[in-house]
Amino acid sequence: MRFTKGGGLYVAATLLLGVSAVNTGNNLLFLIVAAMLSFMATTGVLGWLNIRGLALSVHLPDEVYAGTETFLSVTLANSKKFLPSFLIRVTVSGRATTFLMVEKGRAQSGSLLLSFPLRGPLQTLPASVSSPFPVNFFVRAAAVTVFQSCTVFPAPRGGMVPPPGGKPDAGEAASVAASGYDGELAKISDYRGGEPLKLIHWRLSAKHEVLKVKELTATAAEPLLLDLDLIPGRDLEQRLSFCTFLVNRLIKGGRPVGLKLGERVIPPATTRAHRLRLLTELAGYGKD
The missing domain is CATH 2.60.40.10 (Immunoglobulins)
Known part of the structure; x- marks a missing residue:
């Protein structure tokens, strides 16, 4: 009291x-x-x-x-x-x-x-x-x-984004529809914390207790494997931040992305669950 x-x-x-x-x-x-x-x-x-x-x-x-x-x-x-x-x-x-x-x-x-x-x-x-x-x-x-x-x-910090470079070769993962920023409207979903403000559907959000966001489609491109040791940055935290930015930007843009952490390799994919898995790996890296 x-x-x-x-x-x-x-x-x-x-x-x-x-x-x-x-x-x-x-x-x-x-x-x-x-x-x-x-x-x-x-x-x-x-x-x-x-x-x-x-x-x-x-x-x-x-x-x-x-x-x-x-x-x-x-x-x-x-x-x-x-x-x-x-x-x-x-x-x-x-x-x-x-x-x-x-x-x-x-x-x-x-x-x-x-x-x-x-x-x-x-x-x-x-x-x-x-x-x-x-x-x-x-x-x-x-x-x-x-x-x-x-x-x-990790806090996402932007930088140069690798170009798409075309579609996957034969035998690689097939192209699938993924969330993007500039495609057509795919569906309306609940706000999850990572979406930019421009995707929030304000009129529909006013009718619900939670914020609603627009999910847009995008086409897949050539798979990319991000090696944390090769990501530019002055220290580990900066490299993790840049890698987080790349994972979000590329996968949301439809490009399959994988991750290499030391000797461990996570194959490329484009699903949201895969993106969250990569971000979780980056969040816990070096914490053990």
């Missing part, structure tokens, strides 16, 4: 009147101090009950990049109380969102922008639930550890 500015003044006034009542022996002052203490206790109990019984869960998109803000979905459920909760502030990793009312037996959803500074696996997120209810004198808060299994990919 912490005091707001108004709460600090209220406590100071209560203490001042209490000291005056003891020094003067005035019964009226004693009654006023008792009423003020009762009000403080009542609001404290109501504030404590207001944040009890709330279940917090979060959901990150499939694609989260280090140093890049992405939308985090926050769900707050009130399933253990008979009364609704009011003015609930949820803070996750320093970013906050507010729920005006969480009704009994129902869940409320919100979103906030979050950024992670380092690549690699993520298991937990620091969070807290707080509220100034019923009066803005005291803020009750409870720390919560949110378990969210996620992999933070």
Whole structure:
């Protein structure tokens, strides 16, 4: 619990009147101090009950990049109380969102922008639930550890992109339709965290609780094997960032891409699952 500015003044006034009542022996002052203490206790109990019984869960998109803000979905459920909760502030990793009312037996959803500074696996997120209810004198808060299994990919940093170079030779993987940036509209899907803003379907997103994005088609090109040791960069993190950019740019453009990490080789492909596998390998490289 912490005091707001108004709460600090209220406590100071209560203490001042209490000291005056003891020094003067005035019964009226004693009654006023008792009423003020009762009000403080009542609001404290109501504030404590207001944040009890709330279940917090979060959901990150499939694609989260280090140093890049992405939308985090926050769900707050009130399933253990008979009364609704009011003015609930949820803070996750320093970013906050507010729920005006969480009704009994129902869940409320919100979103906030979050950024992670380092690549690699993520298991937990620091969070807290707080509220100034019923009066803005005291803020009750409870720390919560949110378990969210996620992999933070290296921050993509652009550079020169290898040219397509034509179609695959006989015996290689056949060309397939893949997501791109400039093709025809293939379908509408949920926002996953890696799509550029120009692909967000704002009109359709306004009708749903989650953002919707347009997936465009693109034609496949010659397969390419990216060797991390040959990627330009002054250090490992810069090479990983450039390699992440190349994987996203080329596969989304329809080109089959593989990856060579030391002696390990991952054959080229164009599917989204393959792209996420390559990004996961880059995210965990050198972390062991």
